[in-house]
Amino acid sequence: MRGLAPYQTGLWLAEYMDMRCQLCRIYRSTPQSQLLRHQAPSSLHNIVDAPPTRTALKKHSFLTNIVHQANSHLSSGLLCAHCHNDITWLPRPFEVDIAPSISLSIQASTYYEYPIRQSIRAFKHQEDMTKLPLLLHAIRQLPRPHGCHRNNSVIVAMPTTSQRLVKRGFDPVSILSAQLSKYWQIPLWQGIKRIDDTVSQQGLSRAERLSNLDNxxxxxxxxxxxxxxxxxxxxxxxxxLQALARAFISPTAIKSVTDSGHNSYQISAYVLAHGSKS
Structure with a gap:
């Protein structure tokens, strides 16, 4: 598999050298702060013009902090404010059962629909590097899980089979997970492998997907x-993700956890995209 360097170079150029929005290709630098000011100017300006009461100062400080955080967040992004706001981020988490009384929470950054769907497909199946910056912007919408950091957590990327790796020549999920690892400052862990006798999940029903992923x-x-x-x-x-999580609660995995002094693994899941809004 080729290294990550070419991808890193492309992302660096997109983020720091190309000031155009990665979606609409319109200049994305100055308009962001202007658009943010237009979103809540009246309340903020009214507070600034109001008498400097203690309540007014508190409200002014609160709103200023919100605007500052939003401006900082968008300025580190790869989309203009208009395109960013045009895409619905962070759908509600959904859950799947992985064992009796144990469920896995799955949080997506956005929905699997235009333009994310086309970008993921182009990147995965055609290695279209021009789509990667938009996917990186989507990854940055995933909030780091509360209490997780580099010393107590690891990211486990969905493994691919060696057959699929040879066919594609690269592993798109490993590229994306490396970006999430960099963003969250949480290391990747690659201590699990995927068996080669499973087929692609695309086009299968839920029952077929579960059967295909047994062991x-x-x-x-x-x-x-x-x-x-x-x-x-x-x-x-x-x-x-349900099958991947179950690999960690198998009898062998449970024994290794017990031997290491932990009561159980704390498992949660994150994806770039899920379902659709309709």
Whole structure:
């Protein structure tokens, strides 16, 4: 598999050298702060013009902080404010069962529809590097899980099979998960592999997906921590992440956790896109 350097170079150029929005291609630098000021100018300006009472000062400080955080967030993004606001971010998390009384929460950054759907497909199947900056912007919408940091958590990217890796020549999920790792400042862990006798999940029903993924993953080493953050590019039914999570609650995995002094793994999942708004 080729290294990450070419991807890193392309993203660096898109973020720091190309000041155009990665979606509409209109200049994305100055208009962001202007658009943010237009979103809530009246309340902020009214407070500024109001007598400097204690309440007014508190409200002014609060709103100023909000505007500052939003401006800082968008200025570090790769879309203009208009395109950013045009895409609905952070759908409600959904859950799948991985064991009796144990469920896996899956949080997506956005919906699997235009323009994210086309960008993911182009990147995965054609290695279209021009789509990667938009996907990076989407990844940055995922909030780092509360309490997780580099010393107590690891990111577990959805493994691919060696057959698929040879066919594609690269692993798109590993590229995306490396960006999430960099953004969250949480290391990747690659101690689980995918068995080669499974087929692609695309086009399968939920029952077929679950059957196809029976025993699809195998641990090759013990996780270094009990907080596991699973990551995949797209989740339709959650079957792949469900099967991946189950690999960590198998009898063998449970024994390794007990031996290491942990009571259980704390597993949650994150994806680039899920379902649609309709």
């Amino acid at each position: 699809a993953f195998a641990l090759i080493e013990k996780p270094p921590t009990k907080r596991l953050l699973l990551f995949d590019d797209v989740s339709t039914t959650g079957a792949s």
